[in-house]
Amino acid sequence: MDGTLVDTEPYWHDVQRNLVAEFGGVFDEEQALGLVGSSLEISAAAMQQMGVPWGTEHIIDHLTDQVMARVRTRVPWRPGARELLADVRAAGVPTALVTMSIRRMAAEIAAAVPTEDGRPAFDVIVSSTDVTHPKPHPEAYLRAAELLGVRSEECVAIEDSGPGLAAAVASGARTVGVPHVVELPESDGYTLWPTLEGRSLSDLAGLPGAGELVR
Numbered sequence: 001m002d003g004t005l006v007d008t009e010p011y012w013h014d015v016q017r018n019l020v021a022e023f024g025g026v027f028d029e030e031q032a033l034g035l036v037g038s039s040l041e042i043s044a045a046a047m048q049q050m051g052v053p054w055g056t057e058h059i060i061d062h063l064t065d066q067v068m069a070r071v072r073t074r075v076p077w078r079p080g081a082r083e084l085l086a087d088v089r090a091a092g093v094p095t096a097l098v099t100m101s102i103r104r105m106a107a108e109i110a111a112a113v114p115t116e117d118g119r120p121a122f123d124v125i126v127s128s129t130d131v132t133h134p135k136p137h138p139e140a141y142l143r144a145a146e147l148l149g150v151r152s153e154e155c156v157a158i159e160d161s162g163p164g165l166a167a168a169v170a171s172g173a174r175t176v177g178v179p180h181v182v183e184l185p186e187s188d189g190y191t192l193w194p195t196l197e198g199r200s201l202s203d204l205a206g207l208p209g210a211g212e213l214v215r
Helices: 009-022 029-034 040-049 056-073 081-090 103-112 139-148 162-171 201-205
Strands: 096-098 124-126 156-159 174-177
Touching: 009 029, 009 040, 009 056, 040 056, 056 103, 081 201, 096 103, 096 139, 103 124, 124 139, 139 162, 156 162, 162 174
Parallel strands: 096 124, 156 174
Antiparallel strands: none
16 A cells, blocks of 8 residues: 555655654654565554654554544555556456555545445455564465455565565565665566556556466
């Protein structure tokens, strides 16, 4: 979700920086980039190490509330993401949103995706709230495939971060990396696209080994 469907990473970085600063600490760009794609529990632990004297759930709720308030003012959609999603949905391909944000935020973002038929943009949402092991563990993707009633090897996953790519690849899904805030290295384990802009269902079907999956 964050960095692939919506560009909320600047929101997260800003509210994290503000929270750490409130308690006299410094949260710099390098630290922000190091947390991209990580679970909120990991982010909360980093905030605690920087001097925030709150419990994990308190930090997570505070950060999420602050980011959601900004999203309600403006949803920063990533180029091509909604268009690709609309093309996939029009063809009847089941969709899942897999994110390490908590469920209430994931549900709000999913509900904000415009659809022509009024149906939900995603058949399934799997958030950090729904798994025991965060990315880069594959549990979230395995759970999404299970809820969709398919094998993970029958899925295509699109990710923007290192932990997300690792999770998707480990699940067995055909994986596309779309770099955004952090650079992604070349790898035989996934395909790199510079952007989702101009991409369609036919591009997903053209991924190595995916021709029989996308139909």
